[in-house]
Amino acid sequence: MALRSTLGRLETKSTLFLLCDLQDKFxxxxxxxxAIITNAQKLLSCGAQLNIDLIVSEQNPVxxxxxxxxxxxxHAIGVYPKFEFSMMKDPTLHKSITNLNNVESIILFGLETHICIEQTAIDLLYNDYDVHIVADCTTSRSAEDRYLAFQxxxxxxxxxxxxENVIFKLLGxxxxxxFSEIRSLVRDKSVESGLADLTTEQF
Known part of the structure; x- marks a missing residue:
């Protein structure tokens, strides 16, 4: 494993945003x-201002x-329907992701944490990407599934x-x-999304 992969550094020129199935039906x-929507929009706005590529999937959108x-x-370079759980299992999505040059780090967020997010992350790691899961922009129907998936x-x-961690890492x-434009995105703190409640005492 490269040292880069153990540290979690982020640079705009080598980062890709993946928004997975954050659909209105849920x-x-x-x-x-x-809260997930509010925080995700903040992250998307940052990515757009920093000209970071975004790819969006929609699970069985019909x-x-x-x-x-x-x-x-x-600003997404592609919005793709998918029918597999992992974004990387869909041939069109796979090609769209892997054909981008110089991508080392993936910012992955959406739902559901324990299904599409987790399976996508596994496949991205298998393809040697650093994977950053944005927890306050990622959820499941069940708190237990969400918590255990993060583990x-x-x-x-x-x-x-x-x-916020992702945004400030990208700014440096x-x-x-x-900095001035993006500072307005983080002037107000992120909306609480239940992460503080995801403790082992619950389960």
């Missing part, structure tokens, strides 16, 4: 859905609907992180040319 069943309308994904994701080598410091 609004009434996914834990903390409004039945499960499109990406939640609050999320601005107009497994850490065990297999993912960085389980937050939207106040001398970044986009």
């Amino acid at each position: 609004r009434l069943v996914a834990n903390y859905f409004p 039945k499960l609907g499109k990406t939640a309308p609050e999320l601005c994904i107009s 497994r994701l850490r065990q297999i080598g993912c960085f389980v992180t937050t939207s 410091g106040k001398n970044h040319p986009k």
Whole structure:
């Protein structure tokens, strides 16, 4: 394993955002859905301002609907329907991801944590990407599934992180040319998404 892969560094020129199945159909069943949407939009806005490529998947969109309308994904280089759980198992998505040159780090978020996110992460790690799971932008229908999936994701080598952590890593410091624009995104703290409640005492 390269030293890079053990540290979790992020650089805009080698980072890709993957938004997985954050669809409107899950609004009434996914834990903390409004908070997840708010935090995800902050992250998407940062990615757009830093010109980081974004790829979006939508699981069986005919039945499960499109990406939640609050999320601005107009800068995505592709929005793809999928029918496998892992984004990497879909041939079109796989090609779209792996054909991008110089990508080393993947910022992965969406739902469900224990299904599509976890299986996508496994396949990305297998393909030698660093994988950062944005926990406050990622959820499941069940709190237990979400919690245990985060544990497994850490065990297999993912960085389980937050939207603000990703944003500030990408900025690197106040001398970044986009610091002033992006500072407005983090002026207010991220919306609480139940992460503080995900303790072993619960289970």
